[in-house]
Amino acid sequence: MSSEPIASAGKAPILEVKGIGKRFGGLTALSDVSFSIAAGEIYGLIGPNGAGKTTLFNVLTGIYRQDEGRVRFRGEALEDPTPDRIATLGIARTFQNIRLFANLSAVENVMIGRHVRTHAGVVGAILRNAGTRAEEAAIERRAHELLRYVGIAQRGNELARHLSYGDQRRLEIARALATEPRLLALDEPAAGMNATEKVELRKLLESIRADGVTILLIEHDVRLVMGLCDRVLVLDYGRKIAEGVPKEIQKDPRVIAAYLGKPREEGEP
Numbered sequence: 001m002s003s004e005p006i007a008s009a010g011k012a013p014i015l016e017v018k019g020i021g022k023r024f025g026g027l028t029a030l031s032d033v034s035f036s037i038a039a040g041e042i043y044g045l046i047g048p049n050g051a052g053k054t055t056l057f058n059v060l061t062g063i064y065r066q067d068e069g070r071v072r073f074r075g076e077a078l079e080d081p082t083p084d085r086i087a088t089l090g091i092a093r094t095f096q097n098i099r100l101f102a103n104l105s106a107v108e109n110v111m112i113g114r115h116v117r118t119h120a121g122v123v124g125a126i127l128r129n130a131g132t133r134a135e136e137a138a139i140e141r142r143a144h145e146l147l148r149y150v151g152i153a154q155r156g157n158e159l160a161r162h163l164s165y166g167d168q169r170r171l172e173i174a175r176a177l178a179t180e181p182r183l184l185a186l187d188e189p190a191a192g193m194n195a196t197e198k199v200e201l202r203k204l205l206e207s208i209r210a211d212g213v214t215i216l217l218i219e220h221d222v223r224l225v226m227g228l229c230d231r232v233l234v235l236d237y238g239r240k241i242a243e244g245v246p247k248e249i250q251k252d253p254r255v256i257a258a259y260l261g262k263p264r265e266e267g268e269p
Contacts, residue, residue: 021068044229090182113178
């Protein structure tokens with residue numbers, strides 16, 4: 001993905017979440033949620049619809065501000081975070097509902113993702129000096145590299161709205177990677193993908209992790225989560241009900257009842 005892969009910090013936590021609470025009027029969306037993610041992990045977040053998964057993502061990425069609790073990223077407390085500051089610090093995300101610039105090309109969408117790492121100011125953009133032109137050329141080269149990395153290099157000049165749903169998901173990941181994240185937060189990246197595309201997605205996410213980027217993943221495809229993630233956090237009604245390695249989560253009776261369905265009685269088929 002990059003000429004200089006980000007080095008993993010071993011087992012040190014890259015993200016620490018303590019006692020997060022979030023309310024919307026009289027509705028409690030999150031209550032006392034705590035967990036930490038080690039650098040280099042693929043960490044899964046699952047739960048039934050309405051469990052608070054996307055609300056938690058929105059808190060972590062500065063879209064919502066929590067009512068209680070604290071978040072630390074790479075040892076630094078995130079005080080009054082905004083989405084642009086979060087991106088600058090090294091957290092990138094995709095959304096449950098695709099948010100591409102439909103009438104821009106794939107490569108232009110990725111180039112937009114580089115804005116948090118650009119140096120040219122307003123004057124440079126207006127005057128189009130040599131430094132600005134060189135930076136824009138480098139941004140375009142990097143965008144093409146990222147499209148190749150996610151497997152859609154041949155679609156670079158096509159409008160985003162003409163891409164298949166699966167390729168749009170890959171384009172979103174490429175745009176997020178353009179910000180040079182340390183932590184990549186993916187909200188249902190496999191949504192709308194067929195079985196073959198999901199296999200390719202898993203390979204891509206494993207490659208991203210191998211390049212030193214930690215991944216936080218919301219996903220409804222339980223088989224994908226259990227086969228990919230190092231650890232899994234389960235939410236239900238805004239509360240943490242379980243956390244552990246996939247083998248533990250699959251056997252947890254609270255998870256079976258809340259998310260995977262009512263457990264079968266002995267003797268049932």
